[in-house]
Amino acid sequence: xxxxxxxxxxxxxxxxxxxxxAPLTTSQIASATQVPPDYLSKVLLALGRSGIVNxxxxxxxxxxxxxxxxxxxxLDVINAVDPVQRIHTCPLGLRGHGAQLCPLHRRLDDGLxxxxxxxxxxxxxxxxxxxxxxxxxxxxxxxxxx
Amino acid sequence: xxxxxxxxxxxxxxxxxxxxxAPLTTSQIASATQVPPDYLSKVLLALGRSGIVNxxxxxxxxxxxxxxxxxxxxLDVINAVDPVQRIHTCPLGLRGHGAQLCPLHRRLDDGLxxxxxxxxxxxxxxxxxxxxxxxxxxxxxxxxxx
DNA sequence: CCTATTATGGATATAGTTATCCAGATATCC
DNA sequence: GGATATCTGGATAACTATATCCATAATAGG
Numbered sequence: 001x002x003x004x005x006x007x008x009x010x011x012x013x014x015x016x017x018x019x020x021x022a023p024l025t026t027s028q029i030a031s032a033t034q035v036p037p038d039y040l041s042k043v044l045l046a047l048g049r050s051g052i053v054n055x056x057x058x059x060x061x062x063x064x065x066x067x068x069x070x071x072x073x074x075l076d077v078i079n080a081v082d083p084v085q086r087i088h089t090c091p092l093g094l095r096g097h098g099a100q101l102c103p104l105h106r107r108l109d110d111g112l113x114x115x116x117x118x119x120x121x122x123x124x125x126x127x128x129x130x131x132x133x134x135x136x137x138x139x140x141x142x143x144x145x146x
Numbered sequence: 147x148x149x150x151x152x153x154x155x156x157x158x159x160x161x162x163x164x165x166x167x168a169p170l171t172t173s174q175i176a177s178a179t180q181v182p183p184d185y186l187s188k189v190l191l192a193l194g195r196s197g198i199v200n201x202x203x204x205x206x207x208x209x210x211x212x213x214x215x216x217x218x219x220x221l222d223v224i225n226a227v228d229p230v231q232r233i234h235t236c237p238l239g240l241r242g243h244g245a246q247l248c249p250l251h252r253r254l255d256d257g258l259x260x261x262x263x264x265x266x267x268x269x270x271x272x273x274x275x276x277x278x279x280x281x282x283x284x285x286x287x288x289x290x291x292x
Numbered sequence: 293c294c295t296a297t298t299a300t301g302g303a304t305a306t307a308g309t310t311a312t313c314c315a316g317a318t319a320t321c322c
Numbered sequence: 323g324g325a326t327a328t329c330t331g332g333a334t335a336a337c338t339a340t341a342t343c344c345a346t347a348a349t350a351g352g
Contacts, residue, residue: 001147001231002254003309005309005310010250010254025327025329026328027328038311038312038314039311039312041330042310042311042331045330048329048330055328055329055330056318056319056320056329057318057319057329057330058318058320058327058329059319059320059321059326059327060320060321060327060328061318061327061329062328063329074253084147085147092157102273104157107220107268107273108220111261111264114260114261115257115260118256118257126249126253127248127253150340151339171297171298182340184341184342184343185341185342187299187300187301188301188341190299191299191300194300201298201299202348202349202350203297203300203348204296204297204299204348204349204350204351205296205298205350206297206349206351207298207299207348208298208299
């Protein structure tokens, strides 16, 4: 349902939100989030172009978030790499004029609107910071070691 | 967000729900719903395998719905061709054990669950029958002719 | 039984997404 | 200013989704 690219972008942003002390390099993020490094570099590029992350080159360079994590939503990240395509006009190319969708497509678009809404209300801060009981991204299930 | 295939499948099913007198052939459905005929044939095959449509070969053959349209949901159709992939295990392949998703993936899966819910509640009958004010699928905008 | 019609499904082509590779640009540090 | 680290971005490959083509199987009707 979501593209792989969106998944990768979210992992990167959540990881960055949890490591704000210094910039993180592509390869640091890649190994932490288990994303192919060279592909991640494209994803980070897109996140940069959308103003979600900031890049610094050279030694001690890397990526940082441009905003605090409570000002970034899941929707922002998804839209940066793989925008939600709302249905604005009849996909059949009939002469339905714009706003007037048929019941089916109106209903499908309602679903899309709902998804947007849900993910607009999900701030990245929800997944970062000290208050998170389990580790960011998937927990390593420390319970198993006890 | 939804695949092209799912879109095609929904158009076909809605069209069938609105034309129940006799079986419709692939090419009839294709031209009515503006879907590439040879591709539609694969889509209808998948719908048949999922028990949503019934096929009859030979003269006067074609496709019919196996059930009344109020017993088929948008979710049924989507799942027949391009199933909603819920997130059950950690996509990072870490040793998180099944049920225990990290906050991010739990939230994403919540979104997916919500989509399922929304489309499970959308019966195809909603888009078929005499009670529909505008034509099924996109209206031909008859207003423009007045 | 024969013919016409229609679905079934395999083979292949095209396009889009995901992934890899590497040369270049830019910044930092000394 | 030189050396090194790092992002930027173009070129290409692998994979998946979409689309097309056509031979075959099954059915209806005569």
